[in-house]
Amino acid sequence: PDADRADYAYRLAKDGRYEEALALLDTLKDPNTAKALNYRGYATRKLGRTDEGIGYYLQSVKLDPQYAQVREYLGEAYVIKARLDLAQEKLQHIKSICGSTCQEYHALAEAINDSSKTCHRTD
Structure with a gap:
């Protein structure tokens, strides 16, 4: 089923096998799920x-606004783009979904914090 294939694609991606993950996602009958x-x-x-990733994340958010993980990843993408204002917005959305104790909140808060340290170094 598509759900199992999507989960497997995610495991591939988490293992650094990004191209394989994308190829597997290309085989889904319904690739437009959150x-x-x-x-x-x-x-x-x-x-x-x-x-490109941000575009997919935004489509996912439209389909499921309460999906905390996509908001975490979208926030991390904004950190990469040095848009900490937008990353902070995603952090607040996550807090409204699952509170400040969920894994997604902590992961994004850490990414923002790490980026802030890097951006404000004076060496």
């Missing part, structure tokens, strides 16, 4: 195609 679009966004972002 989960599939999120995973496609993740793989493309990890390949350095951040703007």
Whole structure:
């Protein structure tokens, strides 16, 4: 089923096998689910195609505004683009979905914090 294929594609992407993940996502009968679009966004972002990834994330958010993981990944993409204002917005959305104790909140907060440290170094 598509859901299992999407989950497997995500595992491939998490293992750094981004092209394989995208190829598997291309085989889905319905590639336009929130989960599939999120995973496609993740793989493309990890390949350095951040703007393309953001496009997939935004499509995913439209389909499921309460999907905390896609908001985390979208926020991380905004951190890459040095748009910490937009990343902070995503962090607040995540907080409204699952609070400040969920994994997605912590992961994005850490990415923002790490980026802030890098941006404000004075060496």
